[in-house]
Amino acid sequence: MRLSGERFAVKYRLQGESREEAHARARDICLEQTVEFPEELVPAGFIRDEIVGRVEWLEETGRKTYLAEISFAVETAADELTQLLNVIYGNISIKPGIRVESLRLPPALSEKLRGPRFGRDGLRSLLNVPRRPLLHTALKPMGLTAGELADVAYRCALGGIDIVKDDHGLTNQCSAPFAERVGRCAEAVGKANRLTGASSIYVANITAAPAEMVNRAQIAKAAGAGGFLVSPALAGLGAMGQIAGDDSLGLPVISHPAFQGSYCINPASGISHYAYYGQITRLAGADAVVYPNFGGRFSFSREECAGIAAGTMADMGGIKAIFPSPGGGMSLEKVPEMLAVYGREVIFLIGGGLFRHGPDLLQNCRHFRAMVEQYE
């Protein structure tokens, strides 16, 4: 067996009492994530030399904390996102004290994982917003009828919100069944566009088991939806990638962080914000990634959020840069500080706060839009 010699690399943050212990942990990752076999029994030759991961370097970065880069043959990932993630963090997700910091993929692998269809430039072009920050809100609360949600959608689009998405908790509840909801909401956003001349889109939440998710995507597209919301920790990262890559759909995908928190909130293990919300979400085909902003009702720090933004645009070969879409408990007052961190390459997501700013939703939206117009 001959392998290509091409390798991808992962930086892991490791905890260890000593350099020797940290190196032993890094070596353990090399085996655990590939052959999962007793070291002494690994067959000599290309399995031992190339299939088993390789510690490229290890350095101490703090007290009992080390950073190691480990490389793996691209053939171990077999050109699939699910297996790439398995090699990066499958079994070792169960071993405390190991955190994935970042990924580096050679062209041989990044070309096989298509990533987002639109990315930043494509989404700007679709929305006809060349320069200013984009605006994003969520239809809620659960329990409203399809007609009531469509009315909210209409006012948001009329008020200048570029992306009007379902709240991630709206699926197919009896209060607003999927097909009726997406039909009415898409129609409402279209009607607003005809009045404003804008190109706002309604984004339908299609998160479900995979076959049903494809079914809902088709219904939504036929009804005039302009994109899809997927919570990949619920639906599967590969399932999101399949929606993004489906040429018969051809619409942008927005990733929602529901059920994802466990990967990031424990600083000593899991996956870094940079790698998970940035790099991995890109590889899984999202054009924008929603996550909780610093200073809101969740716990991400300003530094972690800046890390996500960096991960959405870090060089990954041909994989397009995507938009960070920070949200979660944000209010209009926080927009200037967010611009200081993200610059204009951002989609501001304001949900409940948009309803709370003042009694008139349309006016709230216009106020919000005016605030970002100055960054045109």
Next chain:
Amino acid sequence: MRLSGERFAVKYRLQGESREEAHARARDICLEQTVEFPEELVPAGFIRDEIVGRVEWLEETGRKTYLAEISFAVETAADELTQLLNVIYGNISIKPGIRVESLRLPPALSEKLRGPRFGRDGLRSLLNVPRRPLLHTALKPMGLTAGELADVAYRCALGGIDIVKDDHGLTNQCSAPFAERVGRCAEAVGKANRLTGASSIYVANITAAPAEMVNRAQIAKAAGAGGFLVSPALAGLGAMGQIAGDDSLGLPVISHPAFQGSYCINPASGISHYAYYGQITRLAGADAVVYPNFGGRFSFSREECAGIAAGTMADMGGIKAIFPSPGGGMSLEKVPEMLAVYGREVIFLIGGGLFRHGPDLLQNCRHFRAMVEQYE
């Protein structure tokens, strides 16, 4: 709008400085997981009274630690596993200090989520093993050819292993392409069965993006595989459920814990072993759940593993009990202690350790089989 009045309930472990703070956190969960809307703006009527979650009780269980039961209208979950999980732990996965301890579903919901096709009884019947503990091993290491893996499969089945599965890292690598591997391995296990008269099965790892996963399931079934291995954190819990529920496939499903660790290894947040590996994996259709046993090279405690076993058989209406399949760095010497914890309703998974016990794999398998025969 009239709701049914049926509710499901979740026990959450919460951290809080005081009872008041813990209650405020519980109340926050009620809103965050349903309407995700400022409390003062939640519409009066059934949305406020029934859609918003309800704190049923809250009790102090330790220093700054509380247990709360929160109930939700079954309509919020809209009869889908993905949305049920979203209500249980979607956004709050991003808030530290909240852990899901257990679920309680009314028949109105458990009847909609079919759960496993076989369960413990069905799998025993399929394997023709009425009473003793079952045996399970993994084909490895990655890098072997399909023929070499089939040879390992043959010896394992001949030696009396009931379930011979692909290692979870075997997908479609060039060293052993999927179709060739499953064809050869299924044939090898069939050949061994003809010699032994047993009903061992070869279980193919089909973990991939959803459409490809269905494709591989069909290929594997046609080739004579007797079950499917799925890593649901990579493929999606809903995707696993879809494979389990597909009548055209009709084979057992085994769940692998790759990429799942982040949900459980941080004791102050995430999901309990009982709920995640036990209850949720059952709801997602697995007939057996693989997880790292206590005392192996992973970190789960004896108590956590006993919790998993309890979750695999706790009353969940019509959802069948499934098998715990503890593995990970186990050796033959540990079998007696494992029997003390699990009793005979267990599938022992021994991977690398089976190869290490002695130089002759067939003899190792027979030794292992003899050890459980006494529990017939």
